[in-house]
Amino acid sequence: MKIKLIYLILIFFIIFSCQKKKARELLTAGISRGPFVETLSVSGLLEAAESVDVNSPGFDRQFILIHLIPEGTYVNKGDLIARFDTGDIDEQIKKLEEQIETQRNDIENFQANIRENMIGLSNQLSEKINTLDIEIAGQSALQFAPKVDQLKGELQLSRRYMDVSNAEIKIRTTANNDTMALRIKNNNYAKVCRDRDEYLRRREFYNVYAPTRGLIVYQPKGPWTREKIRVGDQIRRGFTYIIIPDLEKMRVKIEINEIDVNRIRKKMACGIILDAFPEKKFTAELASIGALAHAKHNNNEIMVFDALANIKEVDTDVLRPGMTARVDIILSYLPDARYIPVDTVFSTDRRTGKIYINTGGKPAARMVSLGERNSDYIVIKDELPPDTQLLLYDPAIEETEFKIDEYKIIKKEQMNDKTVINAISEVSNRENSEESAVPPVKTKIKPSKPDKEPITAGAPKEDNGTKTQDAHEKIKSAKPFSLNALKTEKPELYEKIKKFLAEKKLDEKVLQDAEKRREIMRELGIGRQRSATGAAAEKK
Template structure:
């Protein structure tokens, strides 16, 4: 009988407790109310961004640096080894399209043949012309000697004959001197012309040799040891087969230093004001979820830029990775948790539990079987929680959604 009486009394007590709780609790009308406990502990605020790993120190692999000299503007990449290939100094990297250079080489060879033919023709013309001038000098010299001998043998001739011979000799002397001077002038002219055509041949031959050397440089070899990464254009696209290089940007690929890495990321206009230099960052990698490295913010852009494909302004943030890991490669996607604020041993609740009216911040606090609207003071917040500086104690229970029937209930203010 005693056991039965105890069981009946217990059931009646439970029923009374149930109805009492329902009477003093807010009317739910089928609505589910969520509650949470005030926690005490370390409070942190983080800005979480997605970024890309890259090296802070890299060696560029360039194409020819004298393209402008040969009036070459855009040269296409004809072949390029796969990105990520490990190479040693002197290994083959790729090849540029030689079409434009080959055309210039053909033109230069044709020009050289023409210049050499002109040189040979001018050489023959000069030899023949000077030979004729020398023969003419010899003829005048021969006539002069004959006249001189004839004058010596005419001492018994009449004076008129002697005078005539003297005049002829004098004329031949003048002709010889004039012809001799003309020969010297023509010889200098011929030498000048030969120098001119010779220089032209030398210039074209030198140009041809330079073009042939340029053609050799269109085959690109590694300038050091490391892992090949494709170089990025100004718009973020990578140079690959079919892309072009120019005299102003001859870089084809790069050899990054994998011991000096950083995460390049972007923050929006709301978060950027929280990010400062020297903040600690936890950097994770999508490709290796088990790897997490510590980083530090080294640079925060002062000027925003438009995010590609939208009008949203973003600000570039550079995060230097401390230490290195052989698995980390440039181009890997990173997740960056930037620690912007930290405070120890503080009370905090979810943001959903905070309500406000007439500049008064309050919560719905569970007090036994009833609910009170309690004023609180809040401090810093993050994306999920807010610090409570006054108004609540550790392990207090607050509502995450507004209970019905308490709109007109008074707010219990702080003393």
Template sequence: MTGLQKGLVGLAVVAVLGTAAAMALRGGSGRGVGVRMEEIQRRDLVATVTASGNIRARRSVDISSDVAARVADLLVQEGDEVEEGDVLLRLDRTQLEAARARAQASVSQAEAQASQQRANLTRQSREYERIRSLWVRDSLLVSRQQVEDAETNLEVARANMDSAEYGVQVAQAALEEAEDRLAKTVFRAPIAGKVTRLNVEVGETVVMGTMNNPGSLILTISDLAVVEVVVQMDETDVPRLALGDSASVEIDAFPDREFTARVTEIGNSAIRPPSSNAAAGQQQAIDFEVVLTLDPTDADLRPDLSATADIVTDLRPAAIAVPIIALTVREDTARAGEGAAAEMEGVFVVENGIASFRRATVGIAGAEYFEVVEGLSEGETVVSGPYQTIRTLQDGDPVQREDGPAGSGPSGD
């Protein structure tokens, strides 16, 4: 083979390799980049926000003790159903009964002293009337000084009588206090419900609370006729909520059931104020408490169960929808030099095998689709994956349909 022939063969090989490389860059065999495509349709979209929290009864009562005594009789167990007025437990009454007896004796003593002062007042009143009568008949028989002394003695007796009567009132008040403390050794259910917490046993001593130290929490009764879910919501989601919004609730203890609820309370202030975070030297998220009331259910719900709520914040029936994964960002060359944002949101629309980037304005976000407000029409085909391909895809690139694995739609990416 001559040198010329060898050169021609080499050029031919280079040409073939160059053509193959160019075709590979175009997506293989000149067919374009492999992508998934989806036709824009109308769909019912539901926008939700998700938050986690715990179950609680709307109405519950924590029962603590107002006296310090030993538990003598416990009549309920945790989980028992009780009616309003039912006796729950009794405390030892020995010391308090002795205190009541002392108070009763003090009342008797005060009443005796009052009787004595009442008799003294009667005697001083008679003495004053006798001396004054003599002085009126004949001022020589009784001096004015004697009349004034009798009058003074009468006033003193009257004051002693008032003091004795007040002493009776004080003693009676002490007796009432002793009887009240004695009555508080018997605990009755303030509401009907279930005993959801029991912290004492027979023989334990309960103590009363003070200004700085809480008293013994004996038990908690919860009325589970109305059950709530209390969740913490991020500050960015709170403006989207409204009273009455519906929600679906998943409770960890009932994995196979879905519960329905409605928003009944939205916190007006943060759970942890920013001032407390600043004092601790930490920048923490600002969360608000949101309360949802569960619809009636036959499930045996208990306070403190973990729950997750999906709250519906908006609905768009039959809205033009585009897959969430299809939305991407590209440089806005038209506004790049104006000092404005140099990026715009949009999707790649496929026409005749060519992907063209088109600006799109979206509204609410459903689970897998955005609402299209402007820029796209029903029936158009858009690139819907894979995610990495959409990131690198350029306006005008040729594309070809590529079937993805089962379940590889927008949510799968």
């Protein structure tokens, strides 16, 4: 039984030591020295420097997509890539063809009527001419008749000449009118035919074929959204809904905050990291910077400048339009500099910042002059000892949060000690039911030194045996949390916590639980969360 107890104690002690080691490793970071690259990091979207746009037809108002070739498909020139709904235009073509048929029949009937009318008028003219000939022959017989009869004959002959003349005029007038009417009908017929042919020509644009070989890339529905087109969408006329890019000439479109635009210049070198392939690195050159600022799409209060960075490498298998990427614009290079993680600098105004030095006791605050920076580190100009350890959190904020990290360590150690004691008692009760079998454990278990000393970010190795002992002393002297103590020291924080407890209908006793207290602090937004860059700095 004693062997089991010893094994159990050792197991819990190992777990306890590892947890303390991990907690200590996340507290500090050291000062690094060496080459430093100052960068400005922004995000952007890949696009082709040269591409062919596929636009919707430039007539009508809207078109409905009923077929789209899958995005990312590699097509050859002449391949069908999209199709629009032809229902409306087919109906228009059908109506025009019906009009053409009707007008064609009308013209044919009109021409037949013209021929019949001309035949009738020609017959009438012939009769008039025959009558005139008869009158002329009769007039020669009246040369020896009385004068009155001769005058009557001449009058009759004049009427016959008039009848012939009127008949000829009627024929010419009717022919002219019929010709004009026929021309109008033919013009109307031709117009309907042209309309029909125009719709047939437009219908060819409803089947869209690739103008060149390349990769199919869908475009967003508008500048206000990243949602891309899909089957069933209504596309306005002249809208670019597909592009076929040249994948051998790629660039990144980025937005530069107006605060930083004076720090960059054309032809600056850039590093490109794709979000989808972070292991691949590309280089680029800043090609252009916009002359005018505009509001950021998702935040009208921020003004930005558009810029383009041309990628130097060619990788048609990886570089695709629309991919998101991080662009690190290289502003300057320092061959030898002292720099610290950005998570160790607080209350910065870009020229000075506050740091907290780990002195083994209460952290010492110090203002330092700052220099160049990037997304992970900041150059410091002040002289500091090489083995200086800086806190990765703001003790002022942590104190406001009731020393959450300290309570975290103490809570874990208390739980571990309590678990060991309970486990020992449980084993004792199970092995021996006699009261005197195993006495209650009242002494604190003294931890031994870990096999390896904890390594902090950028810090030299050091002995942590005394720190382990200090942690046990904290456990021994830890006092329960009191909300009333904040009433005079931190009245604003006190009111904020009281209001939260009232809204959630929670009792103040819940704050005695460190885990629940941390959850409450997170919901209230109190405290400073460590960033991913800080974690990266610790590993280094």
